[in-house]
Amino acid sequence: MATCSSKTALLPRISLSNLSSTSRSTTSLIPFSNSSYSSKSLKLSNSRSSSIIVTNVFKTLDSSDISVSKNRKLEATYADIKPTILVSEKLGEAGLQVLRSVANVDCSYNLSPEELCTKISLCDALIVRSGTKVTREVFEAAKGRLKVVGRAGVGIDNVDLQAATEFGCLVVNAPTANTVAAAEHGIALISSMARNVAQADASMKAGKWERTKYVGVSLVGKTLAVMGFGKVGSEVARRAKGLGMHVVAHDPYAPADRARAIGVDLVSFDEAISTADFISLHMPLTPTTSKILNDENFAKMKKGVRIVNVARGGVIDEDALVRALDSGIVAQAALDVFTVEPPPKDSKLVQHANVTVTPHLGASTKEAQEGVAIEIAEAVVGALGGELAATAVNAPMVPAEVLSELAPYVVLAEKLGRLAVQLVAGGSGIKSVKVVYTSSRDPNDLDTRLLRAMITKGIIEPISDTFVNLVNADFTAKQKGLRITEERVMVDSSSGSPIDSIQVQIANVDSKFASALSDNGQIIVKGKVKYGIAHLTCLGSFSVDVSLEGSIILCRQVDQPGMIGTVGTILGESNVNVSFMSVGRTGLRKQAIMAIGVDEEPSKETLKKIGEVPAIEEFVFLDL
Numbered sequence: 187m188a189t190c191s192s193k194t195a196l197l198p199r200i201s202l203s204n205l206s207s208t209s210r211s212t213t214s215l216i217p218f219s220n221s222s223y224s225s226k227s228l229k230l231s232n233s234r235s236s237s238i239i240v241t242n243v244f245k246t247l248d249s250s251d252i253s254v255s256k257n258r259k260l261e262a263t264y265a266d267i268k269p270t271i272l273v274s275e276k277l278g279e280a281g282l283q284v285l286r287s288v289a290n291v292d293c294s295y296n297l298s299p300e301e302l303c304t305k306i307s308l309c310d311a312l313i314v315r316s317g318t319k320v321t322r323e324v325f326e327a328a329k330g331r332l333k334v335v336g337r338a339g340v341g342i343d344n345v346d347l348q349a350a351t352e353f354g355c356l357v358v359n360a361p362t363a364n365t366v367a368a369a370e371h372g373i374a375l376i377s378s379m380a381r382n383v384a385q386a387d388a389s390m391k392a393g394k395w396e397r398t399k400y401v402g403v404s405l406v407g408k409t410l411a412v413m414g415f416g417k418v419g420s421e422v423a424r425r426a427k428g429l430g431m432h433v434v435a436h437d438p439y440a441p442a443d444r445a446r447a448i449g450v451d452l453v454s455f456d457e458a459i460s461t462a463d464f465i466s467l468h469m470p471l472t473p474t475t476s477k478i479l480n481d482e483n484f485a486k487m488k489k490g491v492r493i494v495n496v497a498r499g500g501v502i503d504e505d506a507l508v509r510a511l512d513s514g515i516v517a518q519a520a521l522d523v524f525t526v527e528p529p530p531k532d533s534k535l536v537q538h539a540n541v542t543v544t545p546h547l548g549a550s551t552k553e554a555q556e557g558v559a560i561e562i563a564e565a566v567v568g569a570l571g572g573e574l575a576a577t578a579v580n581a582p583m584v585p586a587e588v589l590s591e592l593a594p595y596v597v598l599a600e601k602l603g604r605l606a607v608q609l610v611a612g613g614s615g616i617k618s619v620k621v622v623y624t625s626s627r628d629p630n631d632l633d634t635r636l637l638r639a640m641i642t643k644g645i646i647e648p649i650s651d652t653f654v655n656l657v658n659a660d661f662t663a664k665q666k667g668l669r670i671t672e673e674r675v676m677v678d679s680s681s682g683s684p685i686d687s688i689q690v691q692i693a694n695v696d697s698k699f700a701s702a703l704s705d706n707g708q709i710i711v712k713g714k715v716k717y718g719i720a721h722l723t724c725l726g727s728f729s730v731d732v733s734l735e736g737s738i739i740l741c742r743q744v745d746q747p748g749m750i751g752t753v754g755t756i757l758g759e760s761n762v763n764v765s766f767m768s769v770g771r772t773g774l775r776k777q778a779i780m781a782i783g784v785d786e787e788p789s790k791e792t793l794k795k796i797g798e799v800p801a802i803e804e805f806v807f808l809d810l
């Protein structure tokens with residue numbers, strides 16, 4: 187790690203203002219920017235988990251306003267313009283109320299793809315269930331206004347996540363509120379399939395009384411293979427155990443202790459499907475799971491197996507299932523989900539005598555729909571207010587406690603990025619940036635994704651018109667050919683702070699302020715958080731101590747008496763208010779770096795006058 191030269195000495199900072207950490211506010215963009223919303227306070231709190239409260243709709247996170255609240259009481263005060271939220275599928279009333287308290291809510295159901303694309307450019311958020319396809323075209327049509335897509339449920343296979351990420355649009359879902367409903371529906375399908383409930387009901391309604399035709403099979407003692415041992419899968423397993431079934435599960439990512447706790451054996455895919463009397467599917471639809479039950483795998487199953495699917499239709503090759511039903515490998519199937527929804531009216535699968543179907547009802551209980559509606563409404567409103575959603579699907583999930591702790595470092599990270607890029611001659615051509623974090627914590631316990639995103643934002647935004655947020659930071663960096671590497675260095679510290687210092691190094695560029703270059707020719711800026719305020723502590727080989735607020739003029743000069751007065755007078759005569767000055771020098775009467783904090787941007791003439799002071803060797807104005 188490159189460091190400030192040890193030969194430099196630090197002079198005490200000359201504070202020209204009250205720099206008390208509590209009275210000052212520092213602002214940083216997080217996680218959304220480029221919005222036209224004016225700022226007012228949006229306060230969210232959460233009874234289930236504490237949440238960050240961020241003032242300023244979309245635009246700025248004011249670290250002085252971050253607070254954590256435990257009572258879920260929504261008090262939202264938006265200024266002149268409210269955000270607009272499009273709800274494109276039926277959502278529970280309680281969720282709509284949450285949305286209406288802070289936003290204009292447009293409930294427009296059954297939109298065609300074209301109608302959705304037309305409406306979306308006027309919306310800041312979109313809430314969908316599984317019936318709306320949120321395609322790349324939707325994000326393109328949004329023209330940058332769409333900030334959040336909320337999926338009122340679990341499966342996000344109807345949202346183009348890659349496109350969302352590229353457009354910097356956060357996708358959040360409501361992953362927990364419908365778990366029990368889906369599990370109960372799975373159990374209902376297993377039971378009704380085993381006892382031919384649907385077929386017998388239809389037969390009686392047709393005037394028949396067919397007692398011998400509908401003899402069923404018992405569940406007790408039978409083996410159930412749960413494929414996908416996540417939230418729904420494990421609830422199905424728990425209930426099936428209660429019915430006296432022997433339960434095995436296959437899930438490459440499930441922890442063994444969770445299975446053990448429920449009394450379930452985790453087995454390989456082949457063992458699960460070849461030993462089961464009942465197979466219940468509970469995995470997401472992904473490229474890996476698409477058509478995972480196909481001709482080849484049906485051939486491995488016990489003859490007379492029964493299949494249940496409340497996950498996603500696409501995980502079964504439906505034509506192969508029809509063949510397996512016709513050949514008798516599969517005795518019965520009970521399906522809630524289909525590759526195409528609704529399936530064609532003449533679908534052989536739906537019409538098959540041994541198949542029981544329901545129209546994607548897994549999550550459709552009153553209780554689940556109210557729960558999902560509230561869960562998604564709170565997540566979307568929180569995200570619009572700058573809160574980092576705990577259910578984000580395409581951005582790092584940062585727990586509220588971690589965010590609270592990291593907030594001042596988030597400010598520091600962005601400011602160091604902005605500062606470093608402004609020191610590059612020409613401002614562009616940056617190919618690689620190295621970030622070094624020193625911390626007393628084990629490097630593995632340090633989640634720096636948020637900080638890296640803010641450094642990226644600080645570097646990219648001053649030199650391009652791209653807006654960067656936590657969602658698209660890595661993607662944008664890659665797009666611009668910017669390679670960001672990170673190093674975490676452990677240091678001894680008893681401060682308890684998560685981070686001791688952050689250093690940003692830019693290699694292979696020229697600097698417009700040569701003093702920012704280290705001995706090995708890299709631009710180096712390093713900072714710390716002191717009393718909650720971001721400080722620049724090192725520039726090139728110089729130790730400095732500059733509070734990173736407002737704008738800064740950096741001067742390298744010959745260390746001699748009167749410099750502070752001379753420059754202060756020039757600024758004063760131009761009516762530029764100085765907030766602080768700080769001087770670091772290499773040695774008595776040698777070279778010094780003077781950092782001057784200014785509230786207003788000095789005119790070109792004023793800066794020229796500073797440059798003309800004979801002892802000043804170079805200077806740069808940096809807008810933070």
Ligand SMILES: NC(=O)c1ccc[n+]([C@@H]2O[C@H](COP(=O)([O-])OP(=O)(O)OC[C@H]3O[C@@H](n4cnc5c(N)ncnc54)[C@H](O)[C@@H]3O)[C@@H](O)[C@H]2O)c1
Pocket residue numbers: 340341342361364365368413414415416417418419436437438439440468469470471474475496497498522523546547548549550
């Ligand atoms: N029918 C409905 O109305 C309804 C309701 C809720 C959920 N769902 C669907 O049910 C599925 C599960 O939901 P969940 O909330 O339990 O999600 P979850 O993320 O909690 O669980 C999914 C599990 O599948 C596992 N998995 C991933 N790839 C796998 C593979 N190749 N083989 C086996 N397991 C694999 C994951 O490790 C995870 O444990 C999702 O597809 C969801 O969309 C449907």
Ligand SMILES: O=C(O)[C@H](O)COP(=O)(O)O
Pocket residue numbers: 315316317338339340341342364546548549550
């Ligand atoms: O993934 C889900 O949450 C379920 O499939 C529910 O989908 P729905 O919201 O369209 O009922």
